[in-house]
Amino acid sequence: MILFQLYFDVAPEKTQEFERAFREVFLPALSRQQGFKHCKLLQSFSPEVTAEIQALPSDYNYQANFVFESEQLRRNWAKSADHDVAWPAMEKLCRKVGWHGYDLLIDTLEK
Numbered sequence: 319m320i321l322f323q324l325y326f327d328v329a330p331e332k333t334q335e336f337e338r339a340f341r342e343v344f345l346p347a348l349s350r351q352q353g354f355k356h357c358k359l360l361q362s363f364s365p366e367v368t369a370e371i372q373a374l375p376s377d378y379n380y381q382a383n384f385v386f387e388s389e390q391l392r393r394n395w396a397k398s399a400d401h402d403v404a405w406p407a408m409e410k411l412c413r414k415v416g417w418h419g420y421d422l423l424i425d426t427l428e429k
Contacts, residue, residue, distance in 0.1 A: 319355065319385055319386065319387055319388070319421075319422040319425065319428070320385065320386050320388060320389045320392060320419060320420060320421060320422055321383060321384070321385050321419070321420045321422045321425075322383070322384055322385075322386065322392055322417065322418075322419050322420075323381060323382070323383050323417060323418045323419070323420070324381065324382040324383075324384075324415065324416075324417045325376075325377075325378035325380070325381055325414075325415065325416040325417065325418075326378055326379070326380040326381070326382070326408070326412045326414075326415055327377055327378045327379060327380075327412055327413045327414040327415070328379055328380055328411060328412055328413070329413055332411050333361075333379075335411055336380065336408070336411045336412070337359070339407050339408055339411060340359055340382070340408065343403070343404050343407045343408075344382075344404045344405075344407065344408050345357060345359075347400035347401065347403065347404035348384060348395065348400075348404065350400065351386075351391070351394070351395040351398065351400065352391055352394065353386045353387035353388060353391030353392070353394075353395075354384070354385075354386055354391075354395070355384075355385040355386060355387065355425075355427075355428075356384065356385050356427055357382060357383065357384035357385070358382070358383045358384075359380065359381075359382050360380065360381045360382070360383070361379060361380055362376060362378070362379045362380070362381075377414065378414070378416070385422060385425065385427075389419065392419075
């Protein structure tokens, strides 16, 4: 299995629209893909809390983590008609995006 992380920098005035697009457009398109397992959308702590707990700073304020059975199945999603609709809906709401992929060694959601 693989874990794919998407990083989003979203302007404060677009956060509600971004979260709605993720929930109503991106996640439904992602969820129906072959090999999809699960997804989480995360929002960074405020700068004050980040400083208080001495966390690493980040250029991104949202992160999405999703799991697929294989990297090939994730790549199939990236070339799908669903992706061609869902990804631009997310990307247009961001100042900056990035991603990283991992081989998933342990996943406590998998029983």
